[in-house]
Amino acid sequence: MIKIREIEKAALSLPAKDWDTFRAWFHKIDAARWDRKLDRDVRSGKLDRLAQKAVADFHKSRCKAL
Numbered sequence: 001m002i003k004i005r006e007i008e009k010a011a012l013s014l015p016a017k018d019w020d021t022f023r024a025w026f027h028k029i030d031a032a033r034w035d036r037k038l039d040r041d042v043r044s045g046k047l048d049r050l051a052q053k054a055v056a057d058f059h060k061s062r063c064k065a066l
Contacts, residue, residue, distance in 0.1 A: 014022055041047055057063055 011019075011022060
């Protein structure tokens, strides 16, 4: 099994062009994982309390324009 240290060493030894390709690939994978986790959290109701607080703050004019 590949160990994290081996992956780190290999990544750090990549030439600039390969590093850019690796970074773009990793970013895409990482974003997809984050999206799936957020979707699971939303569907499970984990974020309901935060959403309710945000709506309540909005109705009490506790929000600022961006």
